[in-house]
Structure formats: C-alpha cells, structure tokens
Amino acid sequence: MRFGMRCIGLAALLCSISASADWRADVDPAVLSGQGEFSFWGFHLYTAQLWVPKLPFDASRPFALHLTYHRHISRERLVSSGMDEMRRIMGDAWREDQGARWKQAMERAFADVAAGDSITGVYLPGVGARFYRDSTLTTDVADTAFAQAFFSIWLGAGTRAPQLRAALINMHKED
Numbered sequence: 001m002r003f004g005m006r007c008i009g010l011a012a013l014l015c016s017i018s019a020s021a022d023w024r025a026d027v028d029p030a031v032l033s034g035q036g037e038f039s040f041w042g043f044h045l046y047t048a049q050l051w052v053p054k055l056p057f058d059a060s061r062p063f064a065l066h067l068t069y070h071r072h073i074s075r076e077r078l079v080s081s082g083m084d085e086m087r088r089i090m091g092d093a094w095r096e097d098q099g100a101r102w103k104q105a106m107e108r109a110f111a112d113v114a115a116g117d118s119i120t121g122v123y124l125p126g127v128g129a130r131f132y133r134d135s136t137l138t139t140d141v142a143d144t145a146f147a148q149a150f151f152s153i154w155l156g157a158g159t160r161a162p163q164l165r166a167a168l169i170n171m172h173k174e175d
Contacts, residue, residue: 023122024051024064026130030053031054032049034050036167047068047070050169051066057169059123059155075112078110079107083106085153086149086152087099090149098146101143101146108139117133128143154168
C-alpha cells in the first residue's frame with residue numbers, strides 16, 4: 001500500500017514539474033536575439049521576440065518566437081491568417097491535404113487572445129514545433145515541414161514583415 005501511494009505521489013510530482021515547465025526549457029539557455037512590433041493598417045497587433053540558445057540566430061538550432069498581443073484576436077483569425085501566409089510563402093509547393101492537417105494543428109495550438117496574452121512557438125529541428133499559451137503547453141506538432149512553413153511567416157525570406165524579421169534575427173552579429 002505504501003509503495004502504491006509513493007508511486008502516485010511521485011507521478012503527481014512529475015506531472016506538476018512538467019506542467020510548470022515553460023517554453024524556456026526548450027531553448028535553454030534562452031537568450032534574446034531580437035524583438036520588434038507588428039502593426040497592420042495602423043493597428044498595433046503584437047510584440048515579437050526571438051529567443052535562441054546561443055547568439056547569433058541559427059535556424060538549425062531550437063528557437064522560440066514569443067508573441068505578446070496588444071488586442072483581441074480570435075482563434076479563427078489567427079489560424080486563417082497563418083494558413084493564408086503559409087500558402088502564400090509555399091506557392092506551388094502547397095498541398096491541400098497537408099494544409100488540412102496543419103490547420104488542425106494550429107486549431108489545437110491557438111485560442112482567442114486578448115491584450116497581454118502571449119503565444120510562444122518553439123522550433124525543434126528534426127522534430128517539429130511546440131506551442132505554449134502564456135506558459136502552458138497547448139500542443140506538440142511532430143511535423144518538420146509544418147514547423148518550417150509556420151516560422152517562415154516571420155523568419156523566412158518571403159515574409160510580409162521584412163523589418164520585423166531583421167529586428168528579430170539581426171540584433172546580434174558575430175564579430
């Protein structure tokens with residue numbers, strides 16, 4: 001009986017430790033590479049920060065893109081905007097069957113956001129992506145193609161926000 005209670009106690013402790021871990025554990029040590037603001041049609045939407053384990057930014061290592069929102073945006077809008085941008089960036093390489101799976105992953109990852117809320121996406125090379133709402137893990141997406149397409153929205157050469165991209169990845173350069 002005591003052994004069983006100890007196992008239950010240990011399992012509860014392990015669950016609470018993993019539940020309290022946030023995105024910083026995925027990018028350890030988390031060092032700020034850069035940050036910038038994103039506005040659309042004069043509306044300040046969010047502040048973006050790029051966190052890396054080591055400067056300068058290297059897309060072959062894990063990184064975290066942390067977005068802190070300044071206004072309400074629905075989950076549906078977050079998902080549809082992300083899908084539209086991935087489709088645009090991928091062009092002829094876009095596949096509708098793949099897009100349907102990616103949409104489901106994004107629906108699991110995101111919820112409505114309000115001013116002060118944050119969503120953090122973590123890029124895990126060779127694995128995929130992990131998403132956090134504030135500091136709570138919402139989903140893992142074990143799909144490297146999705147992860148590359150998703151983070152290209154901000155960090156790819158075809159981004160619609162090249163000044164934000166530059167602010168995120170060019171804050172620190174090798175000497």
